[in-house]
Amino acid sequence: MSIAHRWxxxxxxxxTLARLGLAAVWLVAGGSKVGDLAGSGRAVAAFRLMPADAxxxxxxxxxxxxxxxxxxxxxxxxxxxxxxxxxxxxxxYIVGIAAAWARGLSIDCGCFGGGGQLxxxxxxxxxxxxLRDVGLLLVAGFLVIWPRTRLALDEWxxxxxxx
Amino acid sequence: xxxxxxxxxxxxxxxxxxxxxxxxxxxxxxxIAAVAVLVIAGLAGLVVYQSQRSGEHVNPQHATAxxxxxxxxxxxxxxxxxxxxxxxxxxxxxxxxxxSLNQMAAANQITLAYHPVxxxxxxxxxxxxxxxxxxxxxxxDAGKLTEYVQALFANQPAEGSAGLSDDQLIQLxxxxxxxxxxxxxCVRDGKYRPWVQHVTDQALxxxxxxxxxxxxxGKQVEPSLPAITxxxxx
Numbered sequence: 001m002s003i004a005h006r007w008x009x010x011x012x013x014x015x016t017l018a019r020l021g022l023a024a025v026w027l028v029a030g031g032s033k034v035g036d037l038a039g040s041g042r043a044v045a046a047f048r049l050m051p052a053d054a055x056x057x058x059x060x061x062x063x064x065x066x067x068x069x070x071x072x073x074x075x076x077x078x079x080x081x082x083x084x085x086x087x088x089x090x091x092x093y094i095v096g097i098a099a100a101w102a103r104g105l106s107i108d109c110g111c112f113g114g115g116g117q118l119x120x121x122x123x124x125x126x127x128x129x130x131l132r133d134v135g136l137l138l139v140a141g142f143l144v145i146w147p148r149t150r151l152a153l154d155e156w157x158x159x160x161x162x163x
Numbered sequence: 164x165x166x167x168x169x170x171x172x173x174x175x176x177x178x179x180x181x182x183x184x185x186x187x188x189x190x191x192x193x194x195i196a197a198v199a200v201l202v203i204a205g206l207a208g209l210v211v212y213q214s215q216r217s218g219e220h221v222n223p224q225h226a227t228a229x230x231x232x233x234x235x236x237x238x239x240x241x242x243x244x245x246x247x248x249x250x251x252x253x254x255x256x257x258x259x260x261x262x263s264l265n266q267m268a269a270a271n272q273i274t275l276a277y278h279p280v281x282x283x284x285x286x287x288x289x290x291x292x293x294x295x296x297x298x299x300x301x302x303x304d305a306g307k308l309t310e311y312v313q314a315l316f317a318n319q320p321a322e323g324s325a326g327l328s329d330d331q332l333i334q335l336x337x338x339x340x341x342x343x344x345x346x347x348x349c350v351r352d353g354k355y356r357p358w359v360q361h362v363t364d365q366a367l368x369x370x371x372x373x374x375x376x377x378x379x380x381g382k383q384v385e386p387s388l389p390a391i392t393x394x395x396x397x
Contacts, residue, residue, distance in 0.1 A: 035285065036284065036285045037208065037211065037212045037215060038212075038215070038281075038284075038363070039282070039284070039285060041212075041367075042282060042367060042372055045367050045372055046372035046373075048370065052364075052367045052368045052370075053368075055367075056212075056364075056367070057209060057212075060208045060209050060211070060212030061204075061205035061206070061208040061209055062205075062208070063208060064204040064205060064207050064208035064211075065201055065204050065205045065208070067204065068200050068201050068203075068204035069201065071200075072197055072200065072201075077193060077196075077197060078193045078194050078196070078197030081194045081197050081198065082197060085201065107372065107373075113285075116282065116372045116373050117371075117372040117373025117376075118373065119250075119252045119373065154193070157189060157193065158186055158189060158190070
């Protein structure tokens with residue numbers, strides 16, 4: 001079997017792995033915040049990138065959007081779109097964390113719940129957060145380029161149709 | 164032979180064409196549905212958030228002008244302290260700096276404003292931050308705010324626990340000398356819970372995102388007694 005053949009056989013399964021991995025990240029991230037929407041708003045406000053009122057609304061909407069993205073990716077519906085929205089969100093998060101770092105803010109990103117200003121004596125560690133989001137951005141990018149994956153609703157809905 | 168093959172080929176091209184069109188249409192509809200799902204999810208978040216917010220609030224006695232805190236003393240300089248009764252660092256701060264600040268307020272050297280916020284409601288199973296902060300409003304009505312704040316920190320529950328029950332919060336009020344049933348019903352009814360939400364929102368609007376946070380004459384300083392006395396001018 002040629003390498004090209006092997007890649008085209010393997011790729012949809014790699015895509016499944018990427019899709020489910022991304023779905024898990026969104027479901028955990030959204031699920032950890034959905035029980036405390038006010039806290040989620042505070043975490044957004046701590047970045048000081050928008051007025052507190054706007055941050056409250058973004059903080060309330062975000063966990064639900066994250067869970068919805070997780071569900072879409074989990075079942076494999078509109079994979080390319082969900083992956084593109086995911087990539088856009090990761091890019092925004094990376095910019096937000098980098099901006100907090102550059103301005104010397106001492107906050108917790110609140111990526112998986114919690115968030116807000118750190119207590120005195122606690123030091124933020126932004127690099128791992130950014131690296132993680134860059135990794136996730138690459139995974140999402142893979143799905144934007146190759147959205148057809150195995151075990152996906154997309155595959156079933158578009159069965160027999162030209163790709 | 165060649166003409167039949169051509170026809171077959173043409174038919175296949177047409178079939179492929181139709182299939183591609185159909186796939187495109189279906190993909191479009193799936194995408195529209197997915198976008199709708201995301202938008203609805205976001206709106207659901209806003210609706211849930213709005214429904215969680217309580218409506219009108221009443222300010223306790225001795226509240227600040229805009230109702231975002233509780234005032235002790237009437238000195239020329241102001242010290243604003245943002246605290247959460249579930250926050251261990253706030254307890255440390257109260258134990259090291261609280262006494263001196265209360266003395267300065269009692270001597271009317273400073274106007275001390277406590278802003279009891281509910282940032283850490285998720286650190287207890289019963290929204291202890293909100294309940295305790297709400298009870299301070301009741302204590303302020305009874306004129307025993309500083310004593311009650313000290314008692315709350317002295318009896319701070321562990322993170323992740325249920326916190327003190329409403330009955331225990333009432334009991335604590337009695338130990339600092341609050342009498343009369345007004346305090347008891349005030350705590351039990353959660354009279355000032357909407358007010359705590361207001362305090363928390365106002366704190367956020369001011370840029371407070373953690374506790375303890377301290378302002379001296381409107382300028383943020385490190386939450387420590389030396390930093391505060393220095394900012395007050397020795």
